[in-house]
Amino acid sequence: VRHLLARRERLDGSQRRATIRRGQFTLKNIPVGAHSLTVIDTGSNAGAYLSVDVRPRATTVVGLVEPIPGGQITGIVSRVSDSAGGSPEPLIGIEVVAEADGGQPGPGKTPDTEPIRMVAITDSSGAYAFRGVPPGAYRISVVVPGLQAGLQWVWVEVGSTSVADFRLSEAIEDGVGTVTGTVTDADGVAIEGALVRVFPRDWYVPPTIDPSSV
Numbered sequence: 001v002r003h004l005l006a007r008r009e010r011l012d013g014s015q016r017r018a019t020i021r022r023g024q025f026t027l028k029n030i031p032v033g034a035h036s037l038t039v040i041d042t043g044s045n046a047g048a049y050l051s052v053d054v055r056p057r058a059t060t061v062v063g064l065v066e067p068i069p070g071g072q073i074t075g076i077v078s079r080v081s082d083s084a085g086g087s088p089e090p091l092i093g094i095e096v097v098a099e100a101d102g103g104q105p106g107p108g109k110t111p112d113t114e115p116i117r118m119v120a121i122t123d124s125s126g127a128y129a130f131r132g133v134p135p136g137a138y139r140i141s142v143v144v145p146g147l148q149a150g151l152q153w154v155w156v157e158v159g160s161t162s163v164a165d166f167r168l169s170e171a172i173e174d175g176v177g178t179v180t181g182t183v184t185d186a187d188g189v190a191i192e193g194a195l196v197r198v199f200p201r202d203w204y205v206p207p208t209i210d211p212s213s214v
Contacts, residue, residue, distance in 0.1 A: 004091050007115070008162070011177075014053050015168075025039075025137040026149070027032045030054045031053055031054065031178075032054050032055060032056050033053075033054060034051065034052075034053055034054075034117075035051070035052050035053075035054060036049060036050070036051060036052075036117055036118070037049070037050040037051075037052050037062060038132075039065050039132075040131050040132040041067045041128030041132060042131070044067075044069065044071065045069070045070060045071070045131055045132055045159070046067035046068055046069045046070060046132050047067050047068070047070045047131065047132020047133060047134065048065050048066065048067045048068065048132075049116045049118070049134070049151060050062055050065065052058065067132060068134060069158045069159070070131075070132045070133045070156065070158060071133050071135065071138065071156040071157050071158055071160045071161060071162065072130060072131050072132075072133060072156075072160070072161040073098055073129070073130040073131060073133055073138065073154055073156060073163075073164060074126050074127070074128065074130075074162075074163055074164075074167065075096070075125075075127070075128060075140070075163055075164040075165045076090065076122075076125070076126045076165050076166070077090070077091045077094050077096065077126045077128065077129075077142055077144075077150070077166045077168070078090050078091055078164075078165075078166070078167050078168070079091055079144075079147060079167075079168050079169070079170065080128050080167045080169045081169075081170070083204050088167055089125075090125050091122055091144065091168070092122055092123070092124055092126065093121060093122060093123060093144065094121065094122045094126075094128075094142060094144055095119060095120075095142075095143075096119070096120045096121070096122065096128045096140065096141075096142050097117065097118070097119055097141050098116075098117070098118040098120070098130050098133070098138050098139070098140050099115065099116065099117050099138065099139050099140075099141075100115040100116040100136060100137070100138060100139075101117075101136070101137035101138055101153060102119075103137045114126075116134065116138075118130050118133070133156045134156070135156055135157055135158055136155070136156060137153060137154070137155050138153070138154050138155075138156060138162075139151070139152075140152045140153070140154060140164040141154055142166050142168065144168055146170065146171055146172070147154055147168040147169065147170060147171055148168055148169055148171045148172075149168075150166035150168055152166070154183070179198055181196075181198065190193050
């Protein structure tokens with residue numbers, strides 16, 4: 001028995017799923033607007049991707065959908081913190097976007113239709129996966145507020161798995177840098193709680209010292 005999964009992805013990344021039985025599926029209560037419909041054959045890793053437009057109080061019939069053999073895109077999204085010594089921390093619930101690179105339409109589509117765009121959400125280990133991906137080049141992107149954006153390109157072939165891992169670090173504003181160092185005494189022992197400030201050259205501001213700490 002072949003089990004297929006139909007997944008509706010809205011442009012905002014929200015998702016709704018339905019299991020296909022006897023070749024038919026129905027997705028109810030879909031908000032009005034443009035959506036991407038994904039059909040995955042979990043047994044053979046074949047997939048199909050369609051653009052659908054849902055209208056008020058109407059049923060959108062997509063007709064016959066035939067998944068074609070594809071590959072997979074997998075990876076892990078994590079955060080690298082300097083305070084943690086550079087060890088990665090898995091990021092949970094992060095949106096990962098895969099888009100057909102070069103604006104090429106997917107199989108079964110014409111140049112007038114939108115190129116393939118897929119959305120996946122990372123799990124509790126920071127992992128994500130796109131299954132039944134048609135062969136070709138894809139641009140994988142991750143945007144997390146406060147962290148540097150991640151961008152990679154992968155090539156997908158039938159029956160293969162392409163990996164795109166992301167290790168995101170803290171975002172730094174344009175035009176600024178970072179100064180690091182260690183404060184020690186004459187014996188080389190690190191001093192805890194030392195007051196360190198930085199000012200533009202030739203501009204000196206006396207440090208403020210809490211009298212209670214003296």
